[in-house]
Amino acid sequence: MEGLKSLLEDVAEQAKVYDVVDRTEALVRRRRYVRLAPAATVAFAVGVAAVIVLVMGWNAAHRNRAAGQPTWQQRADAIDGVVNYHRTAPQVVNQKEHRSGDLTYEMDPPVAGHHHSLWQNCMGDVYTSEVAEEHAVHSLEHGAVWITYRYDLPADDVRALAARVRDTPYLFMSPHSELDRRVSLQAWGYQLKVDRVDDHRIDEFIDALRMNASQEPGAACSGGVAEATGVPVNLPADRSGGVIVRPVVASTRETDIASGA
């Protein structure tokens, strides 16, 4: 078969030297990286899966913990002596309009209803004179808890209450005439009346309802009425200008109590 071999060599002579060295090298370099891609992809997928599992596990744990805990409504209802007007007087609780002038309220102190367009400041404000109910109800709508006390509450007790209230957002206190009990706490739709300021239900009420009872979550407790005159500040019903008229009367809050009045 020597003849075939030399003929094949004749054919092979027709070949050029195909200079594919550089192109081959470039392709090999690229492929070597590409070959890493599956491993990199797997590693990435494993990482993503791990994160998903962690997040889901965390969520599940969180949900279980949440499921094991009562809602704020359940905690509020569990407080001995609390009145839930959402059940007993829903028509009142659902009144949320802005009105001007003197408004009358079914409950005393009021827990809900139409109210003045300005709210009483409730950033832990301690008022030493009565606030206008029309403003206070608006603060309740914003999620504040309003603590009222009778004038015959001993000064030490007033100071204790003030210490609890002071500087806590969405909490404010003021004296209130004609209370049937010494202390009355209000949140939107809820009320609790107690005789002693060291009653543990005060904290339970605040913990359950402060901010939670809000009808307008996120609404402010500042930028409202700062003085306590017992009557609403004189503003038209439609504050179409949107300008909040700051009261000119100096605030009477806190200083008297701090000095032991």
Next chain:
Amino acid sequence: MDDGFRQFVVTRLSRLSRVAYLLTGDHHAAEDLLQSALVKVGVNWRRVRAADDPDAYVRRVLYHERISTWRRRSRMAEDSVGDPPEAAVRGDVADDTVRRVVLERALGKLTPKQRAVIVLRYFEDLSEVDTAEALGCSVGTVKSQTHHALGRLRALAPELADLIRDPTEVVTWKG
């Protein structure tokens, strides 16, 4: 990428180019074949270099690549070159150029596997065992493919028949 791959390719380029041309019979196809085979070798270069015989590995890749390329394109037009030209054949058979052309065209009529067997056995001078290893088939297959390939070449290029005799055949002279 200074791991000897480039050096390896440069030293083998000339010979591999000739094999690739023999396998394809076309410059573009030969270049493509060579490049894709070498890329496969390069990607696995560390393993290839560690192997006993890098050349055998490269050969295997080259021939497999050729056959699989052909399979991929089998539905397309084969590298058919038409019938061998009668006139040229009738002319001066001793003319090397004509004989080469005749063989090239005859090779073009073979299947890639038959063609590969011819190149491995009669150009690369490999034994049947080494050919079988290069093609990844049995020695028996190499034998039968060789037999068929030579038979076809003889039929396609009868004027070369005296050069293409199947050594496995028992030649009997009658009259």
